[in-house]
Amino acid sequence: MNDPAWIDAALAAARPQAVAALLRYFRDLDVAEEAFQDACLRALSRWNENGPPRDPAAWLILVGRNCALDALRRKAKHEVLVPDAAEDEVDPGADETELVERLDTSHFRDDVLRLLFVCAHPSLAPTQQVALALRVVSGLSVKEIASAFLVSESAMEQRITRAKRAVRDAEVPFESPDARERSDRLEAVAAMIYLLFNEGYSASGGEQHVRVSLCDEAVRLARLLLRLFVAEPEIQGLLALLLLQHARAAARVNAAGEAVLLDQQDRGLWDQEAIAEGLALVDKLLRADTIGPYGLQAAIAAVHVRARGPEATDWATIDRLYAALETAQPSPVVTLNHAVAVSKLRGPAEALALIEPLAERLDGYFHFHGVRGALLGQLGRTDDARDAFGRAISLARTPAEAANIRTHLDGLKSS
Amino acid sequence: MLYAVLCYSQEATVASWTKAKEEDLMHRLQVVQEKLVADGQLGPHGRLMPTTAATTIRIGRELAVVDGPFAETKEQFLGFYLFDCETFEEVLEAAKQLARERESGALEIRPLLHYTPGRTLA
Numbered sequence: 044m045n046d047p048a049w050i051d052a053a054l055a056a057a058r059p060q061a062v063a064a065l066l067r068y069f070r071d072l073d074v075a076e077e078a079f080q081d082a083c084l085r086a087l088s089r090w091n092e093n094g095p096p097r098d099p100a101a102w103l104i105l106v107g108r109n110c111a112l113d114a115l116r117r118k119a120k121h122e123v124l125v126p127d128a129a130e131d132e133v134d135p136g137a138d139e140t141e142l143v144e145r146l147d148t149s150h151f152r153d154d155v156l157r158l159l160f161v162c163a164h165p166s167l168a169p170t171q172q173v174a175l176a177l178r179v180v181s182g183l184s185v186k187e188i189a190s191a192f193l194v195s196e197s198a199m200e201q202r203i204t205r206a207k208r209a210v211r212d213a214e215v216p217f218e219s220p221d222a223r224e225r226s227d228r229l230e231a232v233a234a235m236i237y238l239l240f241n242e243g244y245s246a247s248g249g250e251q252h253v254r255v256s257l258c259d260e261a262v263r264l265a266r267l268l269l270r271l272f273v274a275e276p277e278i279q280g281l282l283a284l285l286l287l288q289h290a291r292a293a294a295r296v297n298a299a300g301e302a303v304l305l306d307q308q309d310r311g312l313w314d315q316e317a318i319a320e321g322l323a324l325v326d327k328l329l330r331a332d333t334i335g336p337y338g339l340q341a342a343i344a345a346v347h348v349r350a351r352g353p354e355a356t357d358w359a360t361i362d363r364l365y366a367a368l369e370t371a372q373p374s375p376v377v378t379l380n381h382a383v384a385v386s387k388l389r390g391p392a393e394a395l396a397l398i399e400p401l402a403e404r405l406d407g408y409f410h411f412h413g414v415r416g417a418l419l420g421q422l423g424r425t426d427d428a429r430d431a432f433g434r435a436i437s438l439a440r441t442p443a444e445a446a447n448i449r450t451h452l453d454g455l456k457s458s
Numbered sequence: 459m460l461y462a463v464l465c466y467s468q469e470a471t472v473a474s475w476t477k478a479k480e481e482d483l484m485h486r487l488q489v490v491q492e493k494l495v496a497d498g499q500l501g502p503h504g505r506l507m508p509t510t511a512a513t514t515i516r517i518g519r520e521l522a523v524v525d526g527p528f529a530e531t532k533e534q535f536l537g538f539y540l541f542d543c544e545t546f547e548e549v550l551e552a553a554k555q556l557a558r559e560r561e562s563g564a565l566e567i568r569p570l571l572h573y574t575p576g577r578t579l580a
Contacts, residue, residue, distance in 0.1 A: 048479045049471075056470035099471070259477075266473050269510045273526035282510065316571050323511040323569040326546035327525060 050090050054083050057100035058182050059267055063154035064104045065111070067217060072161070072179060072207055074111055081114075082107035152271045153219050159268065160228040163235035166213045171206040172235045173242055178203050181260050191242075191257060229272065233281045233337065236264050240285050244292075258289050276331060279324050280338030286321035287344035290314040302443040306353035318348050336372040339364050358387040375401045379411055382418075391421040409438040413448055420455050428455055460501075460579060464535065469508055495576045502540065504573035513550070515557045515565045523550065528566040536563075 058079065065075035082103040096102040162176035174192070177183045183191075189199035220228060243257025265282040272278050294308035303309075325345040328338040343364045350356040365381035379398055386394035395418045398411070405411035416431030432452045439445035475483070494500035509527035516522040539556070543549040553565050 048476065052474040052476070052479065053468075053471050056468065056474035060470075099468075263473055266508065266510060267470065270469065270508075273510060274524070279510070279525075319569065319571065320507050320511055323507055323546070327511075327513055330523075330546070330550075331525070 047091075049095065050087060053090075053095055053099045054086065054103075055182065057103050059155050059158060059180050059264075060100040060151055061103040061107060062179060063158035064100075064151060065107050066158055066161075067150070067154050068108055069111060070217065072211070074115075075107075076179060077114075078107035078111035079103065081110035085110075150219060153225070155267070155271055156220075156225065156228055156232065157215060157217070159232040159235070159264070161210045161215055163228075163231040164210050164213055164215065165231060166209050167206050169235075169238050171202060171209070173239045174199060174202050175206040175210070176235060176239060176264075177257075177260070180264065229268075229275060229278065232268065233265075233277060236261050236268070237281060237285075237337075239264070240288075244288065258285070258292065261285055262289060276328055276333045277335040277337050279328055280335055280341050283321045283324035283328065283341035284337050284344060286317045286324070287341060287348055290317035290321065290348070301446060302441070304447070305347060310352075313348070321345065322348070334367075336368060339368040339371060343368070356387070358384050362388050375404045376408070376410075379405065379408075379414055383414060386418055386421070391418040394418050395422065407438065409435055409440065409444060412438065413451070416448070417451060420451070425455055462538070473508070491574070491576075495574075498577055501576045501579040502574065503576055505571045507569045507571050509568070512566055512568045513546075515550075515553055515567070517557050517560050517563050517565070521554055521557050527568070528564050530564070533563055 061082070062075050062079050065078045066072060069075050069078065085106055086099070086103060090096070159176070159180060162179055163172050167175065170192070174188055177188045177191070178185065185200050185203060186196050188203075189196045192199065194202075240258055240261035243259075243261060262282070262285050265278065265285055269275070269278045269282050290313050291305075291308060293314070294310070294312035295303055297303050321341065322345055325338075325341050328334050329342060334342070343361055346357050346360050346364070361384040362381070365377065365384055369377050369381060378401060382394040382397040385397055395415070398405075398415060398418075401411065412431045412435035416428045416435060419425075419428035419431055429452065432448050432455070435448045436445050439448065491500060491503060512527040514524045514526060514528050516524055539553075541549050541552055543552065549567060553567055557565050
């Protein structure tokens with residue numbers, strides 16, 4: 044077992060649980076992070092010699108706690124401020140199992156949730172949340188996070204320091220949360236993971252300097268969360284949604300770097316294993332009667348993926364799922380997407396009637412004008428369609444988006 | 459004699475492997491597996507999806523379908539079935555038929571990520 048990649052993976056896997064437990068002991072993010080870092084250094088030499096311990100997370104928690112207590116004791120000079128742990132060996136060595144049993148691991152589900160929630164705290168701006176999670180939970184360096192977001196290292200350092208100060212001031216309680224609080228935390232954490240995924244999904248270049256892809260990391264965190272809360276429908280839905288979207292990553296961009304829409308993608312490039320897992324989760328969700336917004340979006344993605352080709356898409360099911368999503372989480376963007384399904388099923392006139400009331404709220408939204416232009420074009424209102432497409436192009440955020448609309452415009456002229 | 463060899467590991471660590479690490483390991487395993495199939499020893503083998511994709515049928519006076527993997531440590535792994543079904547509903551119904559004949563324990567349904575038939579076993 045002389046494989047450094049194994050140690051890296053074991054450290055990365057143990058990190059959320061270990062830092063979360065250390066945060067509970069020391070109630071300070073910086074102390075917890077530093078303690079974990081010290082434990083990792085010891086793990087690198089120790090595990091290389093003796094092979095990995097059976098429970099890497101427990102080993103790291105114990106060693107990290109002892110390292111931090113030592114450091115605090117040295118700093119305090121007097122031992123009045125910290126619990127006496129003189130009887131503990133800093134390194135548990137071969138006798139780890141007995142020591143591990145002395146650790147309180149019963150709260151570790153809520154520990155990990157608390158750590159993630161600290162990063163997803165409502166007092167933080169979305170970009171702060173993602174940066175803090177990548178630093179604290181995923182263990183990326185500030186330099187890596189800075190390059191992922193295309194900002195300078197010092198700017199990112201400052202962003203993370205401010206975020207840490209904000210969550211310290213917010214004082215997330217350390218008692219076990221009640222059911223209501225737990226579900227609020229899960230919701231905030233799920234949103235943060237989804238944000239992280241979208242950050243990776245729309246990343247433009249910065250990503251290649253980072254050793255892990257942000258999308259992969261979001262999938263890993265969703266998996267971690269689901270392993271802890273295995274029956275939570277929305278966490279299942281979130282993981283399914285991420286897997287089904289991520290599975291199509293290789294087909295989303297062509298050789299020239301242009302975006303390829305779903306119905307033109309080469310399905311041979313889709314990641315079949317990720318799709319199979321996403322579909323298995325959707326199957327479970329559809330059996331239960333508690334399917335939430337993430338689950339519904341995953342179910343919609345599943346219908347697209349299950350179709351043998353774009354022309355075989357089951358639009359009736361998609362229409363039904365979007366109607367449910369509009370009830371569960373009403374938003375003009377959901378209605379806009381619903382309208383696409385309606386146009387396939389019942390024609391452009393009905394779809395247009397559905398989106399016209401959104402004109403004011405979605406006036407600054409690229410896709411609104413793109414969809415509206417396409418519907419107007421289908422209805423033969425060529426001049427109106429041209430106006431809508433023109434508006435879309437003016438709102439396009441990437442050359443690929445603009446190019447896509449131009450293709451539609453060309454289609455108008457020739458018809 | 460037929461033998462089942464079962465694989466155990468920490469899911470969190472496996473989920474943290476880099477793509478390169480995963481591909482490397484899978485490739486090395488595949489080389490050995492193909493050799494063992496060619497030697498005439500190895501039959502069907504496959505990789506299960508993570509436990510998060512599992513559903514468990516708890517057997518009591520009535521059958522209870524529970525989301526998630528089988529988690530008790532007091533019961534032991536005694537046997538397995540491999541089904542080929544079109545839908546999840548179908549495999550669930552099939553497994554329930556088996557569950558109804560049992561008095562206790564559980565059946566965990568876990569989709570396969572991939573499967574190789576290997577040598578046809580006698």
